[in-house]
Amino acid sequence: MGSGGIGSSWDGTLSVSEFRAAAVAFADRWRISGSSLPPWSWVPVDEQHRWLSRQVDGFLSMENVCMMRSAGDRDAAAEEMGPCGLDEPVDVATLVPRGGSDSDVNRCDLNIIYSHSYRLPVLYFRVYSSDGQPLALCDFERHLPSDSVEAIVGSKWTFITQEEHPYLKRPWYKLHPCGTSEWVKLLLLSDTSVATRDDAVDLYLLSWFSVVGRVIGVSIPFETTRSLD
Amino acid sequence: MEDAQQLVWRGAIPLQIHLHESEVTTLPPPPPVHILAPRIGYLPLLVPQIKPHFDNALPPGVDTVWFDYKGLPLKWFIPTGVLFDLLCPEPERPWNLTVHFRGYPANLLLPWEGEDSIKWSFINDLKEAAYIINGNCKSVMNMSQADQHDLWHSVLNGDLETYLLVSTKLRLGMEEGHTVNLDSMSRKQENEISGQVKSGKIPIRLYVRCVTENFDDLDEVPRLDNWDRLHYINQPVEILQEEGKYFSMEDAIGTLLPEVFVKNTVSEEVADGAEGEEQKEAGKDSRRREPRVCLGGAAELKLLRVQGIEPQLDIPFSWVASNLVHPERFLHVCALIRADRENTA
Numbered sequence: 001m002g003s004g005g006i007g008s009s010w011d012g013t014l015s016v017s018e019f020r021a022a023a024v025a026f027a028d029r030w031r032i033s034g035s036s037l038p039p040w041s042w043v044p045v046d047e048q049h050r051w052l053s054r055q056v057d058g059f060l061s062m063e064n065v066c067m068m069r070s071a072g073d074r075d076a077a078a079e080e081m082g083p084c085g086l087d088e089p090v091d092v093a094t095l096v097p098r099g100g101s102d103s104d105v106n107r108c109d110l111n112i113i114y115s116h117s118y119r120l121p122v123l124y125f126r127v128y129s130s131d132g133q134p135l136a137l138c139d140f141e142r143h144l145p146s147d148s149v150e151a152i153v154g155s156k157w158t159f160i161t162q163e164e165h166p167y168l169k170r171p172w173y174k175l176h177p178c179g180t181s182e183w184v185k186l187l188l189l190s191d192t193s194v195a196t197r198d199d200a201v202d203l204y205l206l207s208w209f210s211v212v213g214r215v216i217g218v219s220i221p222f223e224t225t226r227s228l229d
Numbered sequence: 230m231e232d233a234q235q236l237v238w239r240g241a242i243p244l245q246i247h248l249h250e251s252e253v254t255t256l257p258p259p260p261p262v263h264i265l266a267p268r269i270g271y272l273p274l275l276v277p278q279i280k281p282h283f284d285n286a287l288p289p290g291v292d293t294v295w296f297d298y299k300g301l302p303l304k305w306f307i308p309t310g311v312l313f314d315l316l317c318p319e320p321e322r323p324w325n326l327t328v329h330f331r332g333y334p335a336n337l338l339l340p341w342e343g344e345d346s347i348k349w350s351f352i353n354d355l356k357e358a359a360y361i362i363n364g365n366c367k368s369v370m371n372m373s374q375a376d377q378h379d380l381w382h383s384v385l386n387g388d389l390e391t392y393l394l395v396s397t398k399l400r401l402g403m404e405e406g407h408t409v410n411l412d413s414m415s416r417k418q419e420n421e422i423s424g425q426v427k428s429g430k431i432p433i434r435l436y437v438r439c440v441t442e443n444f445d446d447l448d449e450v451p452r453l454d455n456w457d458r459l460h461y462i463n464q465p466v467e468i469l470q471e472e473g474k475y476f477s478m479e480d481a482i483g484t485l486l487p488e489v490f491v492k493n494t495v496s497e498e499v500a501d502g503a504e505g506e507e508q509k510e511a512g513k514d515s516r517r518r519e520p521r522v523c524l525g526g527a528a529e530l531k532l533l534r535v536q537g538i539e540p541q542l543d544i545p546f547s548w549v550a551s552n553l554v555h556p557e558r559f560l561h562v563c564a565l566i567r568a569d570r571e572n573t574a
Contacts, residue, residue, distance in 0.1 A: 011364070117357045117432065117463045134336070157349035162339055164304075169456055171339050178356060178366050 006197050012185030013119035018201045022121075023060045023112070026205035035221035038062050043111075045167055059167065060112040060121075060205075065218065067106045067127065067143045105130050106140055110218070112205065113166055115177060120184075121205060123175040123212050124165055137162070137173065148215050160215075175215060184208050233552035237536050238389045240268035242313050244275075245323040248283045249297075252331055255286040263323065267387055268310025268536065269556055271347045272296050272303060272326075274385065279328060293333035294341065296326050299452060302334050305341055306350045308555060314534040314563045315436055315459065319448040337456070348381050351557050358432040358558035359401055361465045368399040384556045392556060401558050402429070402551075429468060431550045432559045435485050436461040439528070439566045447532065450565065463559070468547060478549055479542035482530065482564075489566055491530045491542065528568035535562055 014022060027040040044058040111124040127140040137160065141149055151159045158176055165172040187207040188200045210220050247261045262282045266275055276294050296303045298316050303326070307315075313324060333341070340346070356366040372380070376395050383392035438459045444450055453459060466484050468476045482491055533539055536553045554560050 115463070117361050117465060136340075157345065158353065161349065161353065164306075164339060166462060170336070176353070178360075178370065 006189065006194060006200055010185065010189075010197060010200065012181030012183075012188075014114075014121070014201065014204060015119065016114060016116075018204075019114040019121060020057075022201050022204040025202045026209070027060065029206060030221070033221040037218070037221070038065060040112075059114070062110045065108045065110065067108050067140065067217070106135060106143060108216070110213075110216075111165070111172070112209075118177045118180070120177050120180050121208060122177045123216075124163075124172040125175075125216060126170075126172045134171075143217065145214065145217050148217070151215075175212060180208070180212075183211065187211070235389060237553060238267075238269060238387055238392075240310060240537065241265040242268060242309060243323040245325050246275075246279055246296075247325065247327050248286060249327050249329045252283075252288060252329060253286050254288050259283050259286045261325075266309045268308065268313075269384065269387070270309050271305055271307075272309055272312070273305050273341055273347065274344065280330075283328070283330070287330055290331055292330045295329050295333055295338060297329065298324075298326055299454075301454060301456070302337050304338060304456070305347065306339065308561065310537060311436070311561045311563065314537055314561075315438065316453055318450040318532055318565060319446070320537075351381065351384065352377070354557040354559060355399075357463060359399060361430045361432040362401050362558070368401070372399065396556075396558075430465040431468060431481075431546070433464050433466050433481075433485065434461060434559045434561050435464050436561070436563045437486070437566060438564070439568050440531075441568060443567065444531075466546075468550075475545045476547065477542060478533075478540050478544045478546050481546045481549075482533065482542070485562070486530065486564060486566070489528045489530050489564075528566050530564060531567050532565035533562070535560065 023040075023042060027042065030037075031039050040060050040062050042058050043061045106127050106129055108125055108127045112121045113124055114120075115122045127135045127143075129135055137152065141152065144152075148160075158178075160173050160175055162171050163174045164170065184204065184207060187210075188194050188203060191203065191207070194200050194203060206220065213219060242265070244264050244266045245261045246264060248259055250258070253259070259282060262279050264275060264278055266272070273294055273296075280292075295305070298312075301316070303312055313320070317324065352369065356369045359366045359369045376398065379391055380395045383389070383395065436459060438453065440451060442449075442451055464485060466481050469480070470476065479491060482489070533542075535549060538553065540549055540553075550560055
């Protein structure tokens with residue numbers, strides 16, 4: 001929104017138009033980083049939604065990501081969720097690009113959708129087997145990082161729940177956004193390259209996804225954590 | 230005058246529930262069950278009452294209960310009253326639903342894992358509402374187990390008194406005097422405003438159904454045969470105060486559906502003389518909007534329903550928000566729109 005300095009007045013949320021700007025910036029960074037994961041693309045919302053959408057004309061989507069390794073391999077990389085991860089080189093993702101043996105390979109679609117209620121991006125995802133069958137959480141849990149599994153066990157109904165995809169109207173998993181604004185704000189305000197609100201918008205989804213992606217075992221490519229110029 | 234909130238909590242829909250023919254194993258087939266379903270309740274919660282009637286007719290197997298209306302599988306997380314308002318523009322009484330105990334359409338409907346599914350859907354919605362109203366969900370997150378239990382059971386039992394007792398602690402604008410915290414986002418840090426909900430953000434779940442067919446009477450509205458034709462979203466509305474004016478239902482609709490032409494006569498068409506003529510006239514002129522000219526043809530609001538009521542457009546929105554709200558603190562607004570598909574770019 002404004003290009004003024006950013007300070008304690010910012011509460012860590014985004015307006016609709018800022019979300020769109022943040023999505024474009026994030027998808028660009030991701031692409032330029034040469035990530036081995038698929039690109040993020042902007043999915044325009046069905047024309048029928050236009051009565052509802054109010055300036056949100058779509059969401060970010062990354063499709064057909066392979067999940068391979070089991071939780072056991074991930075223990076070394078398991079880290080606390082929190083604002084400390086950004087400066088460190090990121091571990092190789094649990095989710096890897098296609099290739100390798102296809103048996104026991106589950107695929108995953110990720111969508112980043114703006115919530116008008118929380119004024120935040122929210123992660124929705126679904127997992128399906130190699131033959132296209134949707135999988136339930138209990139079927140793919142073992143592919144998730146161990147700390148996520150703990151959180152799922154500890155807060156079955158408030159951490160990851162199955163909900164309707166706001167636009168596709170089918171059951172997807174949703175990562176609950178409570179508390180997001182607080183830690184995103186911490187992440188961004190502690191980043192010395194963030195001087196203005198525009199800077200914060202620019203880096204918003206990168207910071208956000210560095211934490212949120214890890215919950216389901218996908219880490220951001222190391223290169224994208226560096227500024228583009 | 231009876232408290233509107235009490236009326237809402239006592240509101241019920243007479244259901245006539247049939248067992249789906251594919252699950253009938255007895256002759257003659259079991260007769261339908263008649264049941265009064267609370268508007269603020271959820272269909273699967275009726276199963277303990279329904280099941281005994283059909284138990285003997287069912288084929289062997291494990292129960293996975295779901296309902297349909299004329300073939301459309303019903304979403305369990307939408308309150309029963311809202312389903313009725315969405316699917317029956319012309320109210321059908323009793324409402325004929327079909328129950329299935331087998332063959333859950335898992336690709337279409339969210340899985341049903343028993344009462345916990347709806348309880349947590351309720352609490353997560355409540356959290357979202359709290360975030361909209363207060364800028365955080367702490368009051369809901371920090372609710373004690375006992376309060377959580379009491380709150381949920383007050384909804385199950387339609388016990389408004391207990392509900393008010395517990396929900397007051399959540400500071401969601403329900404307490405005595407309807408105090409409301411201004412959203413922490415807004416620049417006007419006036420903190421609290423007493424009296425009726427005057428200001429602040431109202432959690433709304435807006436359902437929009439758009440039809441292209443022309444119709445004069447509500448019984449001519451084509452049946453909804455596919456959820457893809459109905460759109461809904463959680464969308465807060467901020468009550469904006471202007472000097473000397475109140476924020477009306479029409480203002481709220483203007484915010485929610487800015488491109489839809491709201492005919493001044495909507496309330497006359499549907500209210501059908503239920504209200505005094507003078508009342509309608511009085512409200513009309515001062516608040517008349519210029520007809521919105523829509524790009525590429527008109528989209529017109531044909532029907533607006535909240536809690537089974539077609540609220541007059543000049544009613545103060547704060548009244549609607551305080552009185553017709555659901556227990557999870559969302560106001561469920563059902564809008565039926567007619568638009569010329571061909572003309573929309």
